[in-house]
Amino acid sequence: MRISRIAVWQIELPLTKPYWLSGGRLKFEAIDSTFVRIDTDEGVSGWGEGCPWGHTYLPAHGPGLRAAVGVLAPALIGRDPRALDEINRAMDIQLPGHLYAKSPLDIACWDILGKTAGAPLWRLLGAEQPAAVAVNSSISTGTPEEMIALIKEASSKGYRTHSAKIGGSDFSADIERIEAISAALPKGEQVTYDVNRAWTPGVAMQVLNAVTARDWVEQPCETLDQCALVASKVPQPIMLDECLHSFQDHLEAWKRGSCQGVKVKPNRVGGLTRARQIRDFGVSVGWQMHIEDTGGSAFADSAALQLAATTPDANRLASWLCHAHLGIDPVPGQGGRNRGGLVHFDDRPGIGITPDPSLLGEPVAIYGGGA
Structure with a gap:
């Protein structure tokens, strides 16, 4: 099994009401989330999501995550997504640091591992x-x-x-x-x-x-x-x-x-x-x-x-x-x-969630697969 394609979606997630923290010095009204789908040559796909809490909470932000995925993707195409340690080492070589940007890719690989094993993440x-x-x-x-x-x-x-x-x-x-x-x-x-x-x-x-x-x-x-x-x-x-x-x-x-x-x-x-x-x-x-x-x-x-x-x-x-x-x-x-x-969690394989791409809109980037 090899990674053949990585697709990326961006979606804004509005909060139901403004949210204040850090003594009121930080205010949040919406957060910028990124979904990724890793496709394989055997037809199994895995999903991941990365969502910084705004851009003032940590040294992380949505546009930066998506830019980093563009740097990381070439190092993952052609690799076995189930080899999680190798996947993480490849990402670290390709782009030191930027841990928050690696998270949705790592999680999507866990999702694939669970689906191929027929086992839930837990x-x-x-x-x-x-x-x-x-x-x-x-x-x-x-x-x-x-x-x-x-x-x-x-x-x-x-x-x-x-x-x-x-x-x-x-x-x-x-x-x-x-x-x-x-x-x-x-x-x-x-x-x-x-x-x-x-x-x-x-x-x-x-x-x-x-x-x-x-x-x-x-x-x-x-x-x-x-x-x-x-x-x-x-x-x-x-x-x-x-x-x-x-x-x-x-x-x-x-x-x-x-x-x-x-x-x-x-x-x-x-x-x-x-x-x-x-x-x-x-x-x-x-x-x-x-x-x-x-x-x-x-x-x-x-x-x-x-x-x-x-x-x-x-x-x-x-x-x-x-x-x-x-x-x-x-x-x-x-x-x-x-x-x-x-x-409570059931025994659905992988993360147990399959996002509907039609609810996410058009992908903002696609890597591999002839794209």
Whole structure:
């Protein structure tokens, strides 16, 4: 089996309402997603999706992803897509770095592997049966009253874990948010305070040493160095996200005692092949992990959450569903969806989703196949 063609689609995914994070300094109204389909000479095709969360959240953006796929595609045409390690080595030689652009190609190869093996992704990733994955709400920055109302709305949809977006230069406002949310949190529910790197270390220490809450605090500062300093000075467990891209970043975070948990996002780290390596490392060192993707439709969510479904209970925290925030659904009715606060997977081979090209529009690029 050899890769014969790679087709690329671009689709804008509007959010149902504007979304604020990082203390309100970052606003999002739509995200730019890229679907890829890898075709083979044996008639088996695999799909992948890559969707940065805008262009201000990480050093990643939709046009850059598609440009990088154009550079990577010639190195993949003619290769066996099931040889995942070789596929990733070929991409690394062709274009060092740019991990977010390699993710949809890697995921499409996993999809092909599953289809040819007649096995769902979760089985390829090592599970006898997939765990039911708890879903994690995402609460936009606002006043304490606004955020509490959003948490109550999420609770009515089955969410029992919430990610409350805080952060900014007014640390007294963040103290007020944290104390109010912690006091109002329904019994049996949990919250993570996600700063999205908005604090300086000094502000982080002032806030976290002033509040009574001992909940998770995510990505308090911009860099790993800053977060490591904060982790050594505050009583809350620290979760890292945006400052971790490569396996080496995760190794360094562990060596420095910078956190007790991480978010593992296939799109950020280069696809499922690398995300699984990082997940396995996290299990070995005792981290707890939210395994989800950076953004995208139910396709991207389903690929990431099948990795979550193969993670030991002790290490698996709830997962966010980006598609729950979207105003359109390019893969209607397919994939992992929130059912009473949980996502379940069946035994459909590969990712278990086949996008309809007619819903994606015309391809913006085609590589190989005489194109």
